[in-house]
Amino acid sequence: MMATRWLAGATLLAANTLVAAPVEPQCPQPRFTDQAPPAYYQRQNPLENSWGNRRAGRKIYRGDAIDSVNCAGCHGKKGDGAGPLSGYFDPPPRNFTCEATINGTPDGQLFWIIKFGSPGTEMPAHPALSDEQIWQLVLELRRLAED
Numbered sequence: 001m002m003a004t005r006w007l008a009g010a011t012l013l014a015a016n017t018l019v020a021a022p023v024e025p026q027c028p029q030p031r032f033t034d035q036a037p038p039a040y041y042q043r044q045n046p047l048e049n050s051w052g053n054r055r056a057g058r059k060i061y062r063g064d065a066i067d068s069v070n071c072a073g074c075h076g077k078k079g080d081g082a083g084p085l086s087g088y089f090d091p092p093p094r095n096f097t098c099e100a101t102i103n104g105t106p107d108g109q110l111f112w113i114i115k116f117g118s119p120g121t122e123m124p125a126h127p128a129l130s131d132e133q134i135w136q137l138v139l140e141l142r143r144l145a146e147d
Contacts, residue, residue, distance in 0.1 A: 025080040027098035032091050032121050036112035043108035047135045049142075057140030060133055069126060071137070079144030089122040102145035110138045 035041055047053045056065070062077065063070030074093040076083040081095035096102055114134045117125035126134070 025082050025095045025097070026092070027095055028100040028104075029081070029095055029098060030091070033109075033113055033118040033123075036109050040112040041106060041108045043106075043111060045107040045111075045135050045138050047132070047139060049139055053136050054139050054143055056133070057136035057138070058143075060129070060137055061140045065133075069129065074122070078147075079141070091121055093123075096141045096144040097147065099145045102141060107135075107138055110141060111135065114138070 059065035060069055061071045061075075061079075063072060072079075072083055074083045074085045074089065075081055075096060076086065076093075079096035081093045081097075083093060086093050094101065111131075111134050113123060114126055114129065114137055115131075117123050129137070
């Protein structure tokens with residue numbers, strides 16, 4: 001009986017610590033998401049690129065503001081696409097530190113992907129985020145490409 005409990009405990013411990021290795025960041029990354037509909041694609045971020053909006057975007061990105069959203073879990077705290085869960089996804093999460101990838105993506109495309117997800121990838125839709133929160137996240141993604 002004691003050996004059975006030990007084996008069950010060891011198995012549970014191993015299962016809880018099993019983590020896929022983070023992916024190596026790519027720059028530039030191939031695209032897998034279709035272009036957003038024109039009504040979204042052509043949108044410009046209406047928010048001022050202010051300290052307050054960037055800070056709010058960073059809090060959402062890191063999961064400090066909303067329990068259900070934590071971009072850093074997949075995309076990494078630095079935004080390099082090598083978060084702790086990144087090794088589970090094919091294609092890998094987007095590398096936001098890659099200027100060639102992010103600067104070539106219009107604000108409206110980023111907004112649309114965050115709001116509706118990216119079919120064919122593991123990027124989920126985030127319908128609980130308000131439009132303002134999504135635009136704050138877009139500001140944070142632009143900042144990550146600058147660092």
